[in-house]
Amino acid sequence: MADARLRAIALRDSFVAAGAQIVEPPILQPAETLLDLYGEDIRGRAYITSDALRGEQLLRPDFTVPVVQMHMAHGADPARYTYAGEVFRRQEHDPDRASEYMQVGYEVFDRTDPAAADAEVFALVSGSLAHLDVRAATGDIGILMAAVAGLDTSDARKAALLRHVWRPRRFRALLDRFSGRAPVPETRAALLAKSVAITAPMIGKRSLSEINARVTALRDDAAVAPISAREIDAIEALLAVNDTVPNTLKKLRALARDLPAISSAVDRLEARSTAMAARGVEVDTLGFEAGYGRTSMEYYDGFVFGFYAVEHPDLPAVSSGGRYDALTRRLGDGAEIPAVGAVLRPGIIVELEGAP
Amino acid sequence: MTIKLGVPSKGRLMDDTFAWFAARGITLSRAGSEREYAGQVDGIEGVSLVLLSAGEIPRELAAGRIHLGVTGTDLVHEKLPLWKAQVTPVAELGFGHADLIMAVPAAWIDVDTLDDLDAAAAAFRAHHGMRLRIATKYHRLVREFLQDAGVADYALVDSQGATEGTVANETAEAIADITSSGATLEANHLKILADGLMLASQATLWSSHTAHVEGADQAVMDDLLRRFG
Numbered sequence: 001m002a003d004a005r006l007r008a009i010a011l012r013d014s015f016v017a018a019g020a021q022i023v024e025p026p027i028l029q030p031a032e033t034l035l036d037l038y039g040e041d042i043r044g045r046a047y048i049t050s051d052a053l054r055g056e057q058l059l060r061p062d063f064t065v066p067v068v069q070m071h072m073a074h075g076a077d078p079a080r081y082t083y084a085g086e087v088f089r090r091q092e093h094d095p096d097r098a099s100e101y102m103q104v105g106y107e108v109f110d111r112t113d114p115a116a117a118d119a120e121v122f123a124l125v126s127g128s129l130a131h132l133d134v135r136a137a138t139g140d141i142g143i144l145m146a147a148v149a150g151l152d153t154s155d156a157r158k159a160a161l162l163r164h165v166w167r168p169r170r171f172r173a174l175l176d177r178f179s180g181r182a183p184v185p186e187t188r189a190a191l192l193a194k195s196v197a198i199t200a201p202m203i204g205k206r207s208l209s210e211i212n213a214r215v216t217a218l219r220d221d222a223a224v225a226p227i228s229a230r231e232i233d234a235i236e237a238l239l240a241v242n243d244t245v246p247n248t249l250k251k252l253r254a255l256a257r258d259l260p261a262i263s264s265a266v267d268r269l270e271a272r273s274t275a276m277a278a279r280g281v282e283v284d285t286l287g288f289e290a291g292y293g294r295t296s297m298e299y300y301d302g303f304v305f306g307f308y309a310v311e312h313p314d315l316p317a318v319s320s321g322g323r324y325d326a327l328t329r330r331l332g333d334g335a336e337i338p339a340v341g342a343v344l345r346p347g348i349i350v351e352l353e354g355a356p
Numbered sequence: 357m358t359i360k361l362g363v364p365s366k367g368r369l370m371d372d373t374f375a376w377f378a379a380r381g382i383t384l385s386r387a388g389s390e391r392e393y394a395g396q397v398d399g400i401e402g403v404s405l406v407l408l409s410a411g412e413i414p415r416e417l418a419a420g421r422i423h424l425g426v427t428g429t430d431l432v433h434e435k436l437p438l439w440k441a442q443v444t445p446v447a448e449l450g451f452g453h454a455d456l457i458m459a460v461p462a463a464w465i466d467v468d469t470l471d472d473l474d475a476a477a478a479a480f481r482a483h484h485g486m487r488l489r490i491a492t493k494y495h496r497l498v499r500e501f502l503q504d505a506g507v508a509d510y511a512l513v514d515s516q517g518a519t520e521g522t523v524a525n526e527t528a529e530a531i532a533d534i535t536s537s538g539a540t541l542e543a544n545h546l547k548i549l550a551d552g553l554m555l556a557s558q559a560t561l562w563s564s565h566t567a568h569v570e571g572a573d574q575a576v577m578d579d580l581l582r583r584f585g
Contacts (some may be wrong), residue, residue, distance in 0.1 A: 040510060167508070185469055185550070188468070200547075202463050206529050211463065213467040214467075228385060
């Protein structure tokens, strides 16, 4: 841990040299914001404690949320931040994973040129890891979100799909249902066929009008035509993209014929790869996976990336990051700002440096 | 040293466990008065009885303070995330059957599956500005089950007893609890979701991976496992 701490401070200093200001969010974070953002999932991942005065508190599971809160409350515009410190994660499945480790981060809040900001963060991390045998993975959640938003179907269906972009299995099940590929459950068919009387007494906070509203929504949904096979196939093809950035651009341009809504998201990918190339990133060999980052915590909504130790695939990512514009909206109380950032794990960096 | 056997300290579960062992030639009994939590073992040498709350038996097995223990599958799965690495089920005892299920008000004619529950939770949160609350004492099992099913916008609220009553009391909108016959659910105007079975539990005899078995104890352990196997 001592080596990791020294390395963390050194990395943080190098980010200060790159123009960032040091921030130090407290280790104890009020639970409410994080619980509201992530729900029960955070309880499985974070340590929760409490006292009689402040109520539930979390041991900082990451820095990004408190940094965004702090920036939205009184940050300069634009701003660049860096930090170094411990984060705490419950590990209920793998006793070999650390539950307390150092993180160093770099976060950019800048509205002028998002593609350049993406490239700036990626290149900075890539440069910090240049002496290690690491592999970069990239993706862009924004392309899938644009594809869903552009589907020729009802707003309710699009909203349901967008809500589950980060839960691939549920997303798949919804696609199957909305395209008519999955059978309608019996109870649902019965509910749609005739008016079903409520025979049980009404109990609880969910009211009769809410039940009726959902029955109406289900009947409305049943009247909506299935999402076409052409669009579903295009979404499947999009999710299957796993290639170099230049080949990905070609494939996505072709897919945009069936999913015209992704065009501007693909333009952004192209602008980003141009900006990355300008910073010396070898984009011609850089991998892109359309499904990358979908199972992480749901705040990334654009560019996503991670760096992995080639010889140690069992280790967690050495670094991960991405764009989280929507999170600034959620925590901004009406305000928003394009934001992108990354964290590195100095403990793993030190481990790799010491590995034979 | 002796082989330590942990058994639930009261009620039906204790009586049924005593009967199960009796049928295999081992007489378990409480020493002294009904109120005393010391036990006695007859019919086999080198085994001592430890009477414990069923809820504590998983922890004692994992810590290696008892070699064998009788408790429900539900409690082992909830309390020991890595139970496969810590304990081995020796025998299912055929009683104490209970299913861990997800239930909602029977009046919710629009909710029969987890898919419905997820959609209802989204609408509930938009309408009430709070997550749909699910009362349970099986936090880890329920959270993992719902995560796996892709249900969002819910919150678990802790309920250590009378969980079926939480919906009528408006401290939760749905429940996740153990049921054996479903009668209590019905009496409280709740229904089980069609795909809401999380775990079928029954009283089970477990052996600890961490408890030390030394010298003569090994022969006793072998004899026990032979009788139960």
